[in-house]
Amino acid sequence: MKHSPRLAQLIEALRSLPGVGPKTAQRMAFHLLQDARPAARALSQALDGALASVTRCRRCRMLTEEELCSICAAPQRETSLLCAVESPADVVAIEQSGSYRGRYFVLMGHLSPLDGVGPEQLGIRELEAILEEGSVRELILATNPTVEGEATAHFLAELATRRGLHASRIAHGVPIGGELEYVDGGTLAHALAGRQTVV
């Protein structure tokens, strides 16, 4: 059965959301037009509002509405620590752990030459400018433990050590609360290779 043109357009547009296939998009469209018209209107307005106002932090490239994001603007954050992550969601995740008081640099991706993503696209020039300022002592590499994430971490580590800064990589191993039995081989290999002496 063919949907009417506007309905088909809405279903197609909803498919651009991550993790949404044709069936889910149809379900969403029907829900919005059938039971939730005020919510549909609110979503359209929220999209317009966010597109108009949300931009990137001038310093760390985090999504924000101000020139500087709330973390870069906070004077009490440690300026000697800089944590490089792939995406804004990673910043949110680390902040929620409550275990980090430094600042961030959001790469908005990872090195991927085949997709045309090189150092330029990751804002390496901006990162170098921050490192040149002289307050950063340690660059913490929190890119994802994928091939591209590792390559990006390696590239950034060289950038830091070339300037005499300390570069560190977050630990990869068995997650807390996880059971060894269910942990994949790659993670176990990392956990064994990264083992630490018990004092």
Place this chain on the structure above:
Amino acid sequence: MKHSPRLAQLIEALRSLPGVGPKTAQRMAFHLLQDARPAARALSQALDGALASVTRCRRCRMLTEEELCSICAAPQRETSLLCAVESPADVVAIEQSGSYRGRYFVLMGHLSPLDGVGPEQLGIRELEAILEEGSVRELILATNPTVEGEATAHFLAELATRRGLHASRIAHGVPIGGELEYVDGGTLAHALAGRQTVV
């Protein structure tokens, strides 16, 4: 970490989509603002367009942009069969099976007195008007096999039989391709109760 106000608004608005929780909404918002701004703009426009144009078929209450939906407007559909379903998605599913040539009536819900959904909200008056026309011979009840769906089917069956029309309920049983071993007890009970003589 607190999101900036517009970003928080967008995340909240995305949560109104069915099956989208806070984590998924955040992921969608970041994706739209980070990598997919044209898609975000398209989605906003598609929402506005659909809200402005998509309405309900005057006859069967299906979502459409015309006064009559494509099925009600098609002269080759059998007018003696009318299939009552709970939602537009059900119409799409039945149409995709390619096994039905009659028309539909979309209830847009099921009887649920506690939620204030009575016959009035399900468009029973419009349904009665169609039945009064005299061309419908059989009302097929394709509401969901839930308590409310069954109650709605029962209510509609009485409506039809009171007018001397034939009322039928779609069969419930073991799905084709399903294995008995993995089918739940309620479905098996239905499959046994609805068994048919093998000729």
